[in-house]
Amino acid sequence: MKKIQKALITGATSGLGLALAKLMSQKGIQLILVGRDQAKLTTVAQELTVKDTILADLSTQIGIDTVAQVIEKEKPDCIINNAGFGHYSVYEETPYSKWNEMISVNLLAPSQLSWQALKTWKNESIRGTLVNVASVLAMIPMPYSAPYSATKSYILSMSEALQMEVKGSGINVLAFCPGQLETPFRTGASSGALPSHERALPIVQTAKALWHQIQTLKPLVVYNWRYQLLVWFVHCLPRQLANKLIAKSIKKELAQVLFHRR
Ligand SMILES: NC(=O)c1ccc[n+]([C@@H]2O[C@H](COP(=O)([O-])OP(=O)(O)OC[C@H]3O[C@@H](n4cnc5c(N)ncnc54)[C@H](OP(=O)(O)O)[C@@H]3O)[C@@H](O)[C@H]2O)c1
Numbered sequence: 001m002k003k004i005q006k007a008l009i010t011g012a013t014s015g016l017g018l019a020l021a022k023l024m025s026q027k028g029i030q031l032i033l034v035g036r037d038q039a040k041l042t043t044v045a046q047e048l049t050v051k052d053t054i055l056a057d058l059s060t061q062i063g064i065d066t067v068a069q070v071i072e073k074e075k076p077d078c079i080i081n082n083a084g085f086g087h088y089s090v091y092e093e094t095p096y097s098k099w100n101e102m103i104s105v106n107l108l109a110p111s112q113l114s115w116q117a118l119k120t121w122k123n124e125s126i127r128g129t130l131v132n133v134a135s136v137l138a139m140i141p142m143p144y145s146a147p148y149s150a151t152k153s154y155i156l157s158m159s160e161a162l163q164m165e166v167k168g169s170g171i172n173v174l175a176f177c178p179g180q181l182e183t184p185f186r187t188g189a190s191s192g193a194l195p196s197h198e199r200a201l202p203i204v205q206t207a208k209a210l211w212h213q214i215q216t217l218k219p220l221v222v223y224n225w226r227y228q229l230l231v232w233f234v235h236c237l238p239r240q241l242a243n244k245l246i247a248k249s250i251k252k253e254l255a256q257v258l259f260h261r262r
Contacts, residue, residue, distance in 0.1 A: 001215055002127065006051065008032040008076040010058065010067065010109065011083030013040035015183030016133065019207035020080065025049050032076055034058075034067055034083065058083050058109040059101040067109070068116040077126055078214065079117045081110035081155075082133040086148045086189035088254055099147045106151035111158065118162070118171065127170030129214055132159045136179045136227045140234055143247055144254050145189075152177075156220075163219045172217045176210050179227035190254075 007024055011017035012033035021031055025048035032052045035041040041053040054070055056063035071079065084106045087098055110132050121128040137145065138152035159175035166173055180186065182200040187193075201224055213221045222228045234242045 002129065002217070004029050004078045004129065004214070006030040006032065006074065006076040007078035007080065008034065008067075008071060008074070009080045009082055010034040010113070013037055013044055015185060015203060016178070016181060016206060016210070017080070017082040018044060019203045020082070020210055021048055021050075023204075023207050023211050029078075032070065032074060036063070059104045061104075064104070064109045064112050068112055071113065071116045072120055075120055075124055075126060077121075077128045078131070079113060079128065080131045080133070081113055082131075083109065084133065084151075086145055086185060088144050088189050088194075088258065090144065090258060091146050102147050103151060106148065107154050110155055114158065114162065114173070118166065118173075121171050122169075129172045129174065129217070130159075130162075131174045131176060131210070131214060132156075133210075134159070134175050134177045136177050136222060136231060138175075138177055139222075139231050140246060141243065143250050144258060148189075160220065173219070174213055174217065175220050176213055176223065177221065177227075178206055178209075178223045179230075181206055 007029050009017050009021050009031065012021045013035035021033055021044065025031060030051040031048060032054065033041060033044060033050055034054045034056055036055065036057040038055055041055060045053050054067055056066045058064055085102065087094065087102060114130055114132065117128060117130050120126070132155045134156040135152040137149045138156035140149065142149040156175050156177065159173050163173040178201060180197040180200045182196050182203050186196055206223060209221065209223045222231055
């Protein structure tokens with residue numbers, strides 16, 4: 001088990017990032033928390049033992065560069081790329097700027113910050129741990145969330161490939177793929193139309209599962225067992241049949257958001 005001294009967490013002002021920050025703070029780990037909302041960052045920093053907060057909007061290149069520079073300077077030995085958001089809608093009926101924003105936060109930011117982490121750790125001989133928060137949807141193409149699934153697939157694939165590259169170096173690259181969480185994510189993704197899923201995973205337990213993964217250095221965790229079963233089932237089916245079933249189940253659930261509003 002590696003002892004972590006200093007961790008940088010993106011998206012630390014809400015949901016999973018915040019729950020993990022609380023847990024790591026209790027373990028005495030120095031925290032560098034990244035958020036785009038100064039008021040929320042200040043509230044979290046007052047509650048936890050935080051070394052630094054970084055105000056950065058990860059939908060912008062300036063925001064991503066700001067965090068990369070902090071990684072280079074502060075050399076945290078654990079980096080958690082957690083910030084991300086979803087948007088349930090019809091692809092071509094949504095302004096392309098929304099997808100650009102999503103690609104930046106969910107894909108370009110973790111991609112560049114992973115690069116910066118590995119470069120810094122290699123130069124400084126640090127045995128760091130990089131965690132990329134993907135999603136179960138990285139393994140299941142989701143209609144009306146097409147770019148979201150695609151960004152998460154990129155992150156998952158990149159993390160697994162990088163883990164193969166760094167194996168044996170003391171550096172670890174982990175991917176965490178949770179199912180629906182009890183966070184504001186779903187309400188945000190549906191522009192306020194949907195509450196948190198009734199069987200959403202409790203956030204404290206999910207943060208503990210992620211912490212356990214960091215401790216055990218398991219390269220890939222799909223959380224929880226229900227979603228492990230789902231992924232297994234989907235991958236057992238011929239792809240076309242699996243996609244048919246996914247489309248059917250999703251249409252029912254999102255109909256109220258996407259179609260009844262028109
Ligand atoms: N919730 C789920 O069902 C679910 C399932 C699978 C995977 N995930 C993934 O888990 C991660 C955490 O999500 P969550 O459920 O904890 O959602 P959440 O509660 O909405 O938290 C998302 C975090 O990302 C931050 N963020 C969003 N856009 C940003 C931007 N432009 N710049 C900087 N930070 C930004 C948010 O900041 P603000 O507080 O300022 O909004 C917030 O701190 C995400 O990567 C998500 O894709 C979530």
